[in-house]
Amino acid sequence: MGREWLDYESSLFSYGIEVDLKDPSKYAFYLRQGGLGLPDRDYYLKPEFEKQKAAYQTYVTTLLKLVAWPEAVARAKDVVDFETRVAEASWTKAEQRNLDAIYNPMTVDELAKFAPGFNWKGFLGTAKMDNLTRVIIAEKSAFPKLADIYAKTPLETIRAWHAFHIADNAAPYLSKAFTAAYFDLHGKTLSGQKEQQARWKRAITTVSGGDFGVGDRFGTFGTMGFGVGQLYSAKYFPAEAKAKIQALVTNLMAAYRSRIQKLDWMDDNTKEQALQKLDTYTIKVGYPDHTRDYSKLVVRKDD
Structure with missing residues (x-):
């Protein structure tokens, strides 16, 4: 699961390396609750979001069918039911804003005892953090509950859940069936957008950076932002x-x-x-003095 978060941002727990809240001179490894495909726990638990939750289950079904997952309809229901239990155990946005409450340092061994039922050392190992000794967990009371939910959930549900989230993260860059389903949920239902950007615009945004409107993984920085920047600077700057x-x-x-x-x-x-x-100020304006050499990069349409 740690590998899934590293590659696809798909995991029951998210993590990141940030400045230590209690010691700004150091960085710390933070662990936070995760596991939800909808924007917030309220989408699973409050009646006013029933329409969005139903659309989400339809979307899960569609993606599982597109990847030829066995018994896609049944597994999609299992996935949404699983995430609903995760939502029930998760903290609210208001609770997460309490900086003292979300600062809970402990060793990895202490974490394993505090939230049993989840393979923490395996998770951190596959996330390439196997030498880590200290972590800071955010939503402390949620961690034992989430670990217990994970331990008691059938393996076929966990596997389907992983498969769906990997497909969901990849969907903006796959075939038309995937991108259409992705936009129907993330663009129309959740964001209120009426029309999807043209494919060529989304392709340029993915490479150069920006945001094509529905939260793509690469949009903010782009897969080759500096390369596109070199071409732009050579012509216009x-x-x-x-x-x-x-x-x-x-x-x-x-x-x-x-x-x-x-x-x-x-x-x-x-x-x-x-x-x-x-x-100590360093002047950085226009474009970098030294840039990456892309001259040997081979781009193929079928790659």
């Missing part, structure tokens, strides 16, 4: 334009330095620290 903007920013930094030195309300020690901070 000549070297003299970059030199001008760099000169402008350099003059701006010089103006900052002059103003700091002349401030009458700032003592000498504070001025020195402010100037040291100014010296």
Whole structure:
């Protein structure tokens, strides 16, 4: 399951390396509740979201059929029932905003005892974190419940759940049947969009970066954002334009330095620290001075 999160963001628990809330000088490994395909636990539990939940089950069925999963209709119901139990055990958005409540450091051994029923060492190992000794769990009271739900759920349901989420994450980049089903749920039902972007626009966004409107995995940064940026810069951003903007920013930094030195309300020690901070700034405007070489990359339509 750790591998699924690493590759497909599909897991009962999500994780990330972030600045330690109690010690900003260090980074920490955070574990959080996960496992839901709908935007929030309320979509599973509140009557006003019954339409969206029903559409979600239809979508799960469609994707399982598209990947030729056995007994797709029955397994789709199992998947949604499983996620409903996960939602019941999960914290609300309001509870997650309590910074003290979501800071619960412990060792991996302590986590295994605290939330038995889930193979934590196996999960962290397949996530390439097998040397980890300390974690910070967020929704503390949810972890034992989620681990217990996982342990008591039939294997065929867990397998179908994984298969669906892997297909869901890949759907925006697959054939028309997948992209149409994906947009019907994520675009129309959940986001209120009326029309899907043309395929060529979605393809460009996937490569260059941005967002084609329904939360694709690669949209924000793009699979080859720097490569597309090189082509754009070569055509529309000549070297003299970059030199001008760099000169402008350099003059701006010089103006900052002059103003700091002349401030009458700032003592000498504070001025020195402010100037040291100014010296740490790195000017990055236009495009990078050094970029990746894509000349040997071979792109094939059938790849």
